[in-house]
Amino acid sequence: DAGITQSPRYKITETGRQVTLMCHQTWSHSYMFWYRQDLGHGLRLIYYSAAADITDKGEVSDGYVVSRSKTENFPLTLESATRSQTSVYFCASSRDNYGYTFGSGTRLTVV
Amino acid sequence: GQQLNQSPQSMFIQEGEDVSMNCTSSSIFNTWLWYKQDPGEGPVLLIALYKAGELTSNGRLTAQFGITRKDSFLNISASIPSDVGIYFCAGQIGGGSQGNLIFGKGTKLSVKP
Numbered sequence: 001d002a003g004i005t006q007s008p009r010y011k012i013t014e015t016g017r018q019v020t021l022m023c024h025q026t027w028s029h030s031y032m033f034w035y036r037q038d039l040g041h042g043l044r045l046i047y048y049s050a051a052a053d054i055t056d057k058g059e060v061s062d063g064y065v066v067s068r069s070k071t072e073n074f075p076l077t078l079e080s081a082t083r084s085q086t087s088v089y090f091c092a093s094s095r096d097n098y099g100y101t102f103g104s105g106t107r108l109t110v111v
Numbered sequence: 112g113q114q115l116n117q118s119p120q121s122m123f124i125q126e127g128e129d130v131s132m133n134c135t136s137s138s139i140f141n142t143w144l145w146y147k148q149d150p151g152e153g154p155v156l157l158i159a160l161y162k163a164g165e166l167t168s169n170g171r172l173t174a175q176f177g178i179t180r181k182d183s184f185l186n187i188s189a190s191i192p193s194d195v196g197i198y199f200c201a202g203q204i205g206g207g208s209q210g211n212l213i214f215g216k217g218t219k220l221s222v223k224p
Binding site for chain 2: 033041042043045048058090092098100101102103104105
């Protein structure tokens, strides 16, 4: 199906574990983004990518790692999960950095 | 850094009422966007504004790009239960390498049936 898909939809992990959230888009959009959404903070940018092999930090990048070896995939890795990383994570994409299209989100709980 | 002040934070309205929410910033933006997020889903783009003073409608929704380029408002006329959700404003200096979208913290809309 065309669009932007995130997996898993829900994830529970333990403190200290590494966890990877997946994002895949079928439009060949150049730009991709990772946001986290927390009560009282709205959407905060974690990382973004302007093209394959080009990534940049956002507002809240500490504790996260991204890669973009292919245009359509933009995985987000929490190297050693902490409770403060419990959140809802959204991936988004855009052809030219206007009007982002969001995925349905991954709800991550770190226990 | 750049911040968007979105108000109100939340509102309860009677079905059929008109709704108004706004977003202000100390920075100038060249693009204003309004998104809606349904429970359990990602934000969906409602309206995009690209020119100061622009007034754009999408069904019962109307949004305006402020003349100063530092603000925008969204109106919803004759609200219905499916309008429930969180509405986000977002501003951008420019596309491409000129900067990413900056989001407000959202207005949570609840409708009394």
